[in-house]
Amino acid sequence: MNPGTTLKAARRVSVFDLSQPGLGGSGITDPDFDGEHIPDELSEFATRKNTGLPELSEVDVVRHFTRLSQDTFGVDLGPYPLGSCTMKYNPKRNDAMADLPGFARVHPAQPKDSMPGLWTLFHNLQEHLAEITGMDAFTLQPAAGAHGELTGLLTIRRHFESKKQNRSVILIPDSAHGTNPASAAMSGYICKIIPTTKEGTLDVEAMRSMLDGDVAALMMTNPSTLGLFDPNIEEIAKTLHDNGSLLYYDGANLNALMGLVRPGDMGFDVIHINTHKTLSTPHGGGGPGAGPCGVKAFLEPYLPIPVVTRNDHGEIEAQFDRPLSIGRVKSYFGHVSILIKAYCYILSNGAEGLRMVSENAVLNANYMQSSLSDLLPPVFQQRCMHECLLSGGDLDVDPFDFVKRLIDFGVHPPTLVGAGCVHFSDEYDAAMLIEPTETESLAVLDDMIAQFRKVAREVAVARYMIETAPHTTDVAKIITDEPAFLSMLEADKPCDSKSS
Amino acid sequence: MASLPGYNVLREQDRSHMLEKIGVDSIDQLIDFIPANLRLQQPLDLPVAMSEWQLKSHLTELASQNESADSHVCFLGGGVYDHHIPAVVDTIASRGEFLTAYTPYQPEISQGLLRVLSDFQLVVGRLFDVPVVNCSVYDGATALAESAWMAISASGENRLIVSDTIWPEHLEVLHLYMANRDVEIEMISHDESAGTCDLASLESALQQPAAAVIAQSPNCFGILEDVKTLVQKAHQKDCLAVIGCYPTSLGIIEAPGTHGADIVYAEGQSLGLPLAAGGPYMGMIGTREALIDFLPGRLVGETKDIKGEPALALIKQEREQHVRRHKATSHICSNQALMALRTLVYLSLMGESGLRRVATLSAQKAHYLCAELEKVAGISKSYQGAFFNEFCIDVPVNASKLIEKLRQQGFHAGIECSSHDNSQDRLLIAVTETKSLDTLNHFIQVFTQSLKKLS
Ligand SMILES: Cc1ncc(COP(=O)(O)O)c(C=O)c1O
Numbered sequence: 001m002n003p004g005t006t007l008k009a010a011r012r013v014s015v016f017d018l019s020q021p022g023l024g025g026s027g028i029t030d031p032d033f034d035g036e037h038i039p040d041e042l043s044e045f046a047t048r049k050n051t052g053l054p055e056l057s058e059v060d061v062v063r064h065f066t067r068l069s070q071d072t073f074g075v076d077l078g079p080y081p082l083g084s085c086t087m088k089y090n091p092k093r094n095d096a097m098a099d100l101p102g103f104a105r106v107h108p109a110q111p112k113d114s115m116p117g118l119w120t121l122f123h124n125l126q127e128h129l130a131e132i133t134g135m136d137a138f139t140l141q142p143a144a145g146a147h148g149e150l151t152g153l154l155t156i157r158r159h160f161e162s163k164k165q166n167r168s169v170i171l172i173p174d175s176a177h178g179t180n181p182a183s184a185a186m187s188g189y190i191c192k193i194i195p196t197t198k199e200g201t202l203d204v205e206a207m208r209s210m211l212d213g214d215v216a217a218l219m220m221t222n223p224s225t226l227g228l229f230d231p232n233i234e235e236i237a238k239t240l241h242d243n244g245s246l247l248y249y250d251g252a253n254l255n256a257l258m259g260l261v262r263p264g265d266m267g268f269d270v271i272h273i274n275t276h277k278t279l280s281t282p283h284g285g286g287g288p289g290a291g292p293c294g295v296k297a298f299l300e301p302y303l304p305i306p307v308v309t310r311n312d313h314g315e316i317e318a319q320f321d322r323p324l325s326i327g328r329v330k331s332y333f334g335h336v337s338i339l340i341k342a343y344c345y346i347l348s349n350g351a352e353g354l355r356m357v358s359e360n361a362v363l364n365a366n367y368m369q370s371s372l373s374d375l376l377p378p379v380f381q382q383r384c385m386h387e388c389l390l391s392g393g394d395l396d397v398d399p400f401d402f403v404k405r406l407i408d409f410g411v412h413p414p415t416l417v418g419a420g421c422v423h424f425s426d427e428y429d430a431a432m433l434i435e436p437t438e439t440e441s442l443a444v445l446d447d448m449i450a451q452f453r454k455v456a457r458e459v460a461v462a463r464y465m466i467e468t469a470p471h472t473t474d475v476a477k478i479i480t481d482e483p484a485f486l487s488m489l490e491a492d493k494p495c496d497s498k499s500s
Numbered sequence: 501m502a503s504l505p506g507y508n509v510l511r512e513q514d515r516s517h518m519l520e521k522i523g524v525d526s527i528d529q530l531i532d533f534i535p536a537n538l539r540l541q542q543p544l545d546l547p548v549a550m551s552e553w554q555l556k557s558h559l560t561e562l563a564s565q566n567e568s569a570d571s572h573v574c575f576l577g578g579g580v581y582d583h584h585i586p587a588v589v590d591t592i593a594s595r596g597e598f599l600t601a602y603t604p605y606q607p608e609i610s611q612g613l614l615r616v617l618s619d620f621q622l623v624v625g626r627l628f629d630v631p632v633v634n635c636s637v638y639d640g641a642t643a644l645a646e647s648a649w650m651a652i653s654a655s656g657e658n659r660l661i662v663s664d665t666i667w668p669e670h671l672e673v674l675h676l677y678m679a680n681r682d683v684e685i686e687m688i689s690h691d692e693s694a695g696t697c698d699l700a701s702l703e704s705a706l707q708q709p710a711a712a713v714i715a716q717s718p719n720c721f722g723i724l725e726d727v728k729t730l731v732q733k734a735h736q737k738d739c740l741a742v743i744g745c746y747p748t749s750l751g752i753i754e755a756p757g758t759h760g761a762d763i764v765y766a767e768g769q770s771l772g773l774p775l776a777a778g779g780p781y782m783g784m785i786g787t788r789e790a791l792i793d794f795l796p797g798r799l800v801g802e803t804k805d806i807k808g809e810p811a812l813a814l815i816k817q818e819r820e821q822h823v824r825r826h827k828a829t830s831h832i833c834s835n836q837a838l839m840a841l842r843t844l845v846y847l848s849l850m851g852e853s854g855l856r857r858v859a860t861l862s863a864q865k866a867h868y869l870c871a872e873l874e875k876v877a878g879i880s881k882s883y884q885g886a887f888f889n890e891f892c893i894d895v896p897v898n899a900s901k902l903i904e905k906l907r908q909q910g911f912h913a914g915i916e917c918s919s920h921d922n923s924q925d926r927l928l929i930a931v932t933e934t935k936s937l938d939t940l941n942h943f944i945q946v947f948t949q950s951l952k953k954l955s
Contacts, residue, residue, distance in 0.1 A: 035857040039864060048752050054623070061849050076597060077597060101563070110572075110576065115565075117562035145834060288835070351544040363522075366518075
């Protein structure tokens with residue numbers, strides 16, 4: 001393959017296609033060591049003849065990956081109203097701060113007293129998160145939302161163990177994200193599913209009927225993944241607490257609440273925050289994020305080690321000797337550089353800025369909902385929080401095709417069943433979850449709305465343009481029931497699958 | 501006009517216009533379905549919003565309080581290594597298109613990212629010598645735990661035979677992940693002299709059925725295990741072999757896949773990821789085709805677009821939490837995709853010959869340092885087994901005092917090994933290609949002097 005591939009062709013070639021033996025690893029030299037002779041003692045193990053890694057020149061690497069980046073859509077390129085994912089603008093200054101060598105070049109096994117600046121940052125961030133959410137203590141360890149769930153659930157488990165109660169059930173609403181039941185299963189819990197009412201709220205009566213001494217907790221996100229605030233939350237909390245059960249908050253939708261309402265005040269006992277949603281840390285093409293986990297005071301002793309806190313002398317330190325702790329959920333201290341970005345975001349906004357973030361997130365979603373209601377009626381006839389669930393049932397075209405056409409007009413499709421990260425019950429099959437986020441201006445919203453309308457007008461006049469969209473991408477529409485294969489090199493046989 | 505706080509983009513006139521369109525008078529009315537008693541009555545108690553320059557000075561001040569691999573020569577390892585990261589890795593990984601994309605659920609506008617992830621799978625597959633690799637899990641420790649669960653699910657057995665020479669932190673995570681899942685973990689001991697897995701202990705553990713034998717090479721003493729024998733012994737008893745590795749070492753060390761390991765896992769930090777005080781790093785898992793249905797996390801594969809042209813997409817999602825929910829292979833959703841990109845760029849720059857040289861230089865320098873330190877009176881190598889670039893030495897003085905003394909002179913000399921096997925006077929020292937001969941010699945000199953002063 002000619003390394004001078006064009007932009008369009010970049011996606012079609014692998015780094016193996018671009019390999020020219022002899023071009024790799026330039027400049028990996030040392031004046032005093034030859035880099036070739038294997039130390040005698042090692043020779044019995046260092047028998048590897050070749051790795052089969054491709055050999056590219058530096059300029060070829062830069063061009064190839066730059067071209068690939070240009071075949072990838074991110075928030076930096078345009079609006080990304082992917083419901084439940086909070087694809088807001090990720091401030092560049094935060095990235096720059098995380099890259100400071102005094103953070104980025106710290107080895108985690110350094111003496112614990114060699115990184116006081118980091119502990120101060122951790123401590124401040126924990127306090128700010130506690131203030132924003134109304135919780136008492138935070139661990140910054142978890143790597144992502146799902147990992148925060150696991151941490152929180154294990155904490156709940158330890159709480160009941162210490163009370164000598166054997167509770168084995170976690171209640172989960174049917175609209176919950178898939179990570180909720182998966183994390184519950186990993187923590188050794190059985191999941192029971194609570195239905196959603198016609199109004200889109202948790203069915204409190206159904207929940208009541210499921211309560212017994214076996215229920216450890218209810219996992220819930222409020223607003224829900226249907227974009228609705230559950231006004232019965234206090235009753236739900238009280239009913240659970242009366243049953244001796246706890247309430248877990250999936251913080252994926254916290255972007256709607258900052259400075260307005262706090263999960264801790266609603267009665268939640270445990271919470272995780274997705275910093276890569278609410279606190280603007282970049283999604284990175286699927287990660288890394290961070291999932292700090294907050295608890296009410298009575299659960300604090302069970303948080304994973306290390307715990308960053310003030311010692312008796314008032315110094316902030318990382319504590320490892322915590323007899324009641326659940327243990328360790330991951331190596332070292334969490335996703336430090338991500339946490340730094342989240343910290344910077346909070347500091348740049350301040351209290352007023354964060355409140356306005358949430359107000360505007362809600363305002364933008366409602367503006368979209370109102371502006372599109374004739375075309376895409378809201379599934380629930382009421383105002384939404386930071387995302388709106390609109391029905392594509394009246395479109396006279398498959399919503400899956402409809403949203404693909406938006407791509408041609410510069411808009412990332414909203415979340416659909418199977419096309420985003422959330423779970424919908426089958427009844428909402430034709431629904432789209434639109435989360436514009438607060439960082440889209442009115443002009444951008446109006447433009448997005450115009451694009452939705454343009455596509456809708458096409459249904460009657462140029463239906464095939466929708467059904468075969470997108471047209472502006474190098475690749476054409478990819479449909480899910482096409483057979484798919486795991487890419488493999490030469491000798492390795494492909495295996496069958498579906499690209500669901 | 502007052503400046504908008506934070507990153508907000510709606511002017512007052514925009515907000516009024518939008519409220520009107522929605523048909524409400526105010527934000528309060530917009531969210532009046534939230535019970536009034538739950539609404540916060542006062543502003544959050546947070547520091548006053550900072551300008552970019554204030555933020556920079558605050559963060560710079562915090563960063564300046566930390567020692568680092570820039571202020572001190574870093575001989576720390578323990579699974580995390582100060583290898584060189586070419587500037588190209590940062591340049592590519594900070595491209596906004598990659599940085600600000602989500603998981604490629606919309607393949608038509610994610611072909612670039614999907615190509616990255618697919619190539620990552622292929623390149624790591626080569627490195628591990630296995631056909632199937634996923635798109636990453638959180639870190640090396642959770643990669644171990646997820647691999648163990650794969651073995652449990654695939655085999656139907658609930659017992660794991662685990663070497664005690666795996667990184668202690670990784671073992672802690674493994675124990676926590678298995679704690680409530682009806683899994684029995686039997687630890688096997690190591691040979692105190694060689695510093696490797698004790699085969700007698702392994703054989704006795706293998707008398708009873710188990711899902712897998714799990715070991716790590718190089719191990720927590722830096723010593724290379726006899727992976728071939730471990731795999732053979734596991735297979736003789738119908739157990740899966742799960743092997744943890746140090747990816748950089750695979751530039752010269754035989755790959756676990758070549759020895760027949762069924763699942764290969766690793767901490768990917770050494771392949772172009774910053775030290776970053778512990779993360780984000782990246783867990784890597786590779787396996788045989790037969791175990792693909794038990795893999796956690798994303799997988800990218802080839803499909804066709806409606807014109808019949810080749811295209812890439814996420815595949816085998818029926819394993820994942822958003823489809824299988826409580827029966828999923830794992831809960832993982834957000835993963836370490838950007839770290840996978842860094843790793844792919846790193847390995848593309850290194851290539852066959854570059855990775856080989858990085859590995860060889862690291863080994864040469866480590867062996868040089870070890871040999872020179874052994875000449876110093878009172879110092880001896882702790883284990884006789886072969887090491888790659890990290891080794892344990894016994895010192896005749898209190899190890900933490902020695903570390904402190906060397907720290908005052910600009911070295912992070914090593915990790916105290918007490919947590920490994922309760923010896924007070926042991927240091928684990930790692931050397932990478934970035935340490936020059938002058939630096940090594942200077943270190944030896946300062947090390948010798950510090951020992952004298954302490955003894
Ligand atoms: C409602 C909800 N819960 C949990 C998660 C899982 O978070 P993460 O991807 O950070 O593990 C998500 C993210 O997609 C989500 O939308």
